[in-house]
Amino acid sequence: MHTPEQSQLGKSSAYVDQYDASLLFPLPRKPKRDEIGAGSNPPFFGADLWMAFELSWLNLRGKPQVALMHFTIPCETPNLIESKSFKLYLNSFNNTRFADASEVLALLRTDLAEAAWRGSESKGSVGVRLLEAEQFQTQKVHELDGLLLDRLDVECTQYTPAPELLVAKQGEPPVTETLVSNLLKSNCLVTGQPDWGSVQIQYSGDQIDQEGLLKYLVSFRNHNEFHEQCVERIFMDIWTRCKPIKLSVYARYTRRGGLDINPFRTSHPGALPANVRTARQ
Known part of the structure; x- marks a missing residue:
């Protein structure tokens, strides 16, 4: 079982710019849930909604591509994904060539789902949505209502x-x-x-x-x-x-x-x- 101390947090990290799914570092949710009395059957539903602003890769001609990414990890997954490991994982796309955005999207879905559901008998999915440059203008800013x-x-x-x-x-x-x-x-x-x-x-x-x-x-x-x-x-x-x-x-x-x-x-x-x-x- 991974622990936070074993992660890359607070440590010098090599910059890997070729695709490497092994950089993702899942951490089990259960120990902290036990600490707050949520146990194995917490009284809540929900998800972790992430947004990545620094996603880039190369097309087959070596031209850089950029995108934003929304992804959703259900709170029912046994693991959360440690954020520095996720940053390092995304950096590994930077000098990797892909045919198109759909190939990048497929890898993201597969790798993130594997990390989030690792150790679970029932495998599930995570939500991933890529926004390419022509969609950037659709992104809004809004404060929380209340x-x-x-x-x-x-x-x-x-x-x-x-x-x-x-x-x-x-x-x-x-x-x-x-x-x-x-x-x-x-x-x-x-x-x-x-x-x-x-x-x-x-x-x-x-x-x-x-x-x-x-x-x-x-x-x-x-x-x-x-x-x-x-x-x-x-x-x-x-x-x-x-x-x-x-x-x-x-x-x-x-x-x-x-x-x-x-x-x-x-x-x-x-x-x-x-x-x-x-x-x-």
Whole structure:
């Protein structure tokens, strides 16, 4: 079983510019899920929505081609893909010749699915969509919808996750709310480098105290964990302490190494959010 310490994070890495699928480094989701009480049967659905901004290869005449890539890894996969390994993997396309974009797309689908589902008895797929240069103008910028928690003038003193800050008003009629904050910050689990994000919380149930929720989100500021793990921790803390009827947590993190990661977790089946970047991405 791979561990984060065995990855290329925080280490000098050789630049491989010829296609090499072995560069992908899957990490098991289960240890961190056990830590937050999600176990082998977590109470959420969802996916990790990624976007790659630095994808390039050569055509058969040696002319560089460029594209953007959206890809979707279901949270049911046993593994997440460590982001530096994914960057190194994409770099390996840079001086490799391919007949056309469809050949690149087929390799991406095969390799990412193999890494994400590695070790599982039931193999599945991942979603991959390439946008070639003539489609770039279709990409929009849109902020997360919802009531902005950051408007609240709160005193913040806790900078490691403090779920005790989460409180819901019991005995009153249930509400349905969408709340947003741009103040989410955590750090890489291995290197300690900062990860910046915005988060959207949609729920139905007893009304969650907004000041406590904002302070709770700020409390991730010095916490070391991968993006996907932070979102699952936020989901589980709200789910267990506030006991909503329905809950969705969606975070969009700023890009690093030409990649952004945007985990979405929800208590009920439904359509995934559109993978549309925010201004900070």
